[in-house]
Amino acid sequence: MIPFLDLKAVNGQYANELKEAASRVIDSGWYIMGDELKSFEAEFATYCDADYCIGVANGLDALTLTLRAWKELGRIKEGDEVIVPSNTYIASILSITENKLTPVLVEPDPQTFNITADNIREKLTSKTRVLLPVHLYGQISEMDNIMSLAREHNLLVLEDCAQSHGASIEGKKAGVWGDAGAFSFYPGKNLGALGDAGAIVTNDKELFDVITALRNYGSHEKYRNQFQGVNSRLDEMQAAFLRVKLRHLDSETEKRRVIANSYLNNIKNNKIELPAVKDREQHVWHLFVIKTPDRIALQSYLTELGIQTLIHYPIPPHKQDAYRNWNDMRFPISEELHSCVLSIPMGPMLHEYEVNKIISAINNFA
Ligand SMILES: *Cc1c(COP(=O)(O)O)cnc(C)c1O
Numbered sequence: 322m323i324p325f326l327d328l329k330a331v332n333g334q335y336a337n338e339l340k341e342a343a344s345r346v347i348d349s350g351w352y353i354m355g356d357e358l359k360s361f362e363a364e365f366a367t368y369c370d371a372d373y374c375i376g377v378a379n380g381l382d383a384l385t386l387t388l389r390a391w392k393e394l395g396r397i398k399e400g401d402e403v404i405v406p407s408n409t410y411i412a413s414i415l416s417i418t419e420n421k422l423t424p425v426l427v428e429p430d431p432q433t434f435n436i437t438a439d440n441i442r443e444k445l446t447s448k449t450r451v452l453l454p455v456h457l458y459g460q461i462s463e464m465d466n467i468m469s470l471a472r473e474h475n476l477l478v479l480e481d482c483a484q485s486h487g488a489s490i491e492g493k494k495a496g497v498w499g500d501a502g503a504f505s506f507y508p509g510k511n512l513g514a515l516g517d518a519g520a521i522v523t524n525d526k527e528l529f530d531v532i533t534a535l536r537n538y539g540s541h542e543k544y545r546n547q548f549q550g551v552n553s554r555l556d557e558m559q560a561a562f563l564r565v566k567l568r569h570l571d572s573e574t575e576k577r578r579v580i581a582n583s584y585l586n587n588i589k590n591n592k593i594e595l596p597a598v599k600d601r602e603q604h605v606w607h608l609f610v611i612k613t614p615d616r617i618a619l620q621s622y623l624t625e626l627g628i629q630t631l632i633h634y635p636i637p638p639h640k641q642d643a644y645r646n647w648n649d650m651r652f653p654i655s656e657e658l659h660s661c662v663l664s665i666p667m668g669p670m671l672h673e674y675e676v677n678k679i680i681s682a683i684n685n686f687a
Contacts (some may be wrong), residue, residue, distance in 0.1 A: 323666050323675045325629040328508055331514065339515070342561035342603070343680070349557070354537070359558040361662050364567055365504075368487070369496045371522035373529040376555030377536050380505020383519035384416035386553060387479050387501045388451070390531040392420060393548055396477060396525045401450040404409040406436045407637060407655040409455040412505075413481045414638050417453070426639060426647075430655040432597035434458055434610070438466035451477045456485035456495050458633070459577075459607035460598065464490060464498035469498075479503060483519075484607040486512040486576050492602070495614065496522045506563055511577075512570050512609050514559040531628075573596075574670035578605035580676050582669060584609055587680045592619075608633055609662040609667040611683075616663050619686055631664045 332339060346357060358376050366374035377383050391397045399421040405413050407426035417424045425446050427436045431650040434457045441452060451472055454462040464480070471478045478499030482488075486504060496502025506518035521532055531548070539550025539656050555563075579600065582613050585595055594612040611631065613619050620630050637655045639647040665679060 322627045323629060323671075323679065325631050325664070325666050326374065326509055326668040328513070329510055329672050330667060331513070332662060334670075335393040336451050337568065338565045339562055342565050343415075344527065344560060345643055346557045346561045347447045352490055352557045353554055354437060355557050357564065357687045358555055360399045361560040361564050361567070364564060365520055366522060367571070368567060369494050369502070369522045371497050371502070372524040373522065373526070374535065375523075375529060375532045376560060377521065377532075378553040378555060379504060379517040380507060380510075380519040381412045381416060382536070382551070382553040383503035383521045384413060384453075384479065384481060385419050386532050386535050387503055387521055387523075387528070387550070388416055389684065390528055391451070391477060393531050393535070394527060396604070397422065397450045400448070402446060402448040403451040404436075404441050404449060405455050406455050406457070407639060407652040408434065408634075409457065409481070409636060409638065409644070410483070410656050411641065412483070413453060413569050413640055414644070416418050416503075416576075418650060422451070423448070426650075426652060426655075429457075429658070431654050431658060433460060433599070434523055434596070434658070435460060435462040436467075438470045441467065441470060445474060449474070449476060451479060452499075453481060454499075455481040455483075456488055457603040458596070458610050459484050459488060460596075461485055461488040461490055461495045461498075461603050464493075464495075468498055479680045483507075483510060485605055486510070487570060488605045489602050500525060501528060506559070511574065511605055512563065512565070512566055515562050516559050518555045518559040518563060520555065574605045576669040577667060578604070578669075580671055581606045581609055581674050583673075584665070584680065588683050589655055590684050590686055608664045608669055610664050612663050613657070613662045613663060615686075616661055619683075620663060622686055623679075623682060626678075628682055629666065631663060634659060634662075 341481040362374040480502040481504035539548030
């Protein structure tokens with residue numbers, strides 16, 4: 322069986338370093354908000370070329386707390402509209418509704434799966450205050466154009482970077498184009514912890530200060546609470562693991578790129594559409610997503626051959642029970658994408674012979 326992503330093997334590469342990191346934390350006697358977190362925040366800020374990084378409990382909280390902080394700072398208020406892709410993972414949208422802001426769904430470019438400045442422009446209203454582009458599957462959105470639009474209309478920009486650690490345009494990484502970037506370190510992400518974790522990067526000192534308080538009960542100083550905060554801290558154990566994994570992120574991304582190039586150059590089947598890539602640096606290949614009108618047949622054919630595939634995502638947000646009042650809305654591009662996308666194995670531990678087996682299996686699919 323070729324697994325979709327062999328996480329045990331991914332972390333197994335660094336077993337010694339990870340165990341050493343765990344021992345260091347155990348022996349330190351300090352498990353929350355200590356030196357490991359401070360060091361990881363500094364190292365991840367440097368990696369992204371951001372002034373500040375704030376570790377939080379998960380990627381959803383990274384998004385939610387950033388929007389919450391902008392409310393606390395008086396930059397946005399309940400009912401304001403937030404532009405978000407209609408084909409994103411549900412978390413992007415949950416962060417908006419959790420803050421009692423109004424999501425405005427924008428259809429993506431079906432080729433790149435990301436929203437564009439032109440698509441966003443059509444949905445701007447007098448209530449639009451935030452753009453929340455999602456760099457889906459590892460490819461950064463056209464942030465140069467999106468930022469020009471945002472500046473023109475005085476909008477805040479929160480990048481959902483949960484799938485795009487290290488993706489960049491002309492060397493400028495995901496997370497530092499907008500006013501803030503939210504990351505997830507869920508184990509299956511390109512930079513994955515051994516549990517839940519997330520972070521926000523920003524160059525905005527005020528935002529940094531407010532989120533730092535919000536994640537810790539709204540407090541900067543023990544027993545003094547400035548905000549009605551939450552408990553969303555990135556613990557020392559996960560921070561120590563992430564410091565190990567961060568050192569290997571770029572070499573893992575390089576392995577993903579080799580696999581993606583192999584798929585792009587060699588998959589040839591007129592029933593399969595390959596993903597569109599703008600250029601090498603822009604994509605970090607969190608997922609390799611193909612499109613086919615025969616998804617059910619292709620998926621079961623590949624399963625029979627021992628190749629595991631997944632669907633990201635089978636149901637669009639507007640068709641979810643959680644957003645029942647959107648169920649009658651129509652987003653034809655998203656609906657079409659949700660019916661034809663299939664993610665084939667992708668990860669740093671995939672061997673060349675496995676990649677070749679996947680390619681010939683797909684090429685022989687009739
Ligand atoms: C994974 C993911 C999130 C949420 O991250 P968690 O750490 O699981 O909370 C948010 N947005 C996108 C696009 C994701 O893929």
